[in-house]
Amino acid sequence: MGRSPCCDDELALKKGPWMPEEDEKLKNYVEKHGHGSWRRLPKLAGLNRCGKSCRLRWTNYLRPDIKRGKFTEDEERLILDLHSLHGNKWSTIAASLPGRTDNEIKNYWNTHMRKKLLRAGIDPATHRPRADLGLLTDLPKLLAAAATLGGFATSLDVNPLQLQADAAAANHLVKLHLVQKLVEAITTCSLPPPPTPNLNLMALFGSPPSLPTISNLFHNYLSNYGGGDQIAAVADHYSGAGAAAGASSCGLPGSSGSAPPPMVSASRENQNKSELSTSVEGSTDTISTDSPISNDTWDSLNLTDLDDDLGYWKDILR
DNA sequence: AATTCAGACAACCGCGTGGGA
DNA sequence: CTCCCACGCGGTTGTCTGAAT
Missing domain, CATH: 1.10.10.60 (Homeodomain-like)
Known part of the structure; x- marks a missing residue:
């Protein structure tokens, strides 16, 4: 099919914003004669524009039946x-x-x-x-917020000396660790694994999105895979609401009762753990497995600026 | 007051398609 | 049937304006 010879070959033609007098010429011509052939119109109307530009200007701006203003x-x-x-x-x-x-x-x-x-x-x-786990880019913020609840404070296993050495690095590592905890909490529920199993945790720290997105991740997961009780339990746990109905089936910290066999294999869990290494200030640190984080270390993390988001997060997840 | 940034919208560009020669 | 033209569409870019720093 032949291409329409565009205005490109007519370099002298004017481009860019329309002047009021140009609008007037176009309007007058079309109202008198109709647009006819847009290609011929500019010459007939005395405009130094290409037909395409005229058509666009008319249909998008000058047409008398155009309704302007905010959309209702x-x-x-x-x-x-x-x-x-x-x-x-x-x-x-x-x-x-x-x-x-x-x-x-x-x-x-x-x-x-x-x-x-x-x-x-x-x-x-x-x-x-949105069911893609790319949404997990929101996790750092969410999890930092969750940390302020102290929900993980006693179960975290980050090397405190390492953390105290560099508060920024510590913050980063703790967030990473919290990501792991959340992912584990989700994946050890008796639900199918999330859609993107090979989660690259490092990628989660690209940009900090909003908490609503995170909450929607949970709800999307819920609606796609069912298991409302379990996810609600995860949500309640992270929002500090304590054990909820169904918590037992998620193997959450503090939950009781007999948990059904997890859907995620040990090797999968190990894989998640093995991904928990990160570059901080150019060096690669791996979170150690057994040292609980001290209260002092928590205090040094300065995560309190996330309180506002936390409130929203709680509301959404309830 | 100057500068930077983001949002909103106008305008442009290139492609696909229908129809006439 | 093929070619060419003109139009319309959707994506993208450019420009303006107001808010924030």
């Missing part, structure tokens, strides 16, 4: 519904929203709605809960 909640809902039905077919979606252009809807989607969905833990492409 109804419109937003409709966009959401239609997008779940048609995907990124912006023109199809726009056809159901009188006065809105495909470009406007696309922009609104990309700048507002997409982010909203992501924050809610929903994949904007599929409109389904």
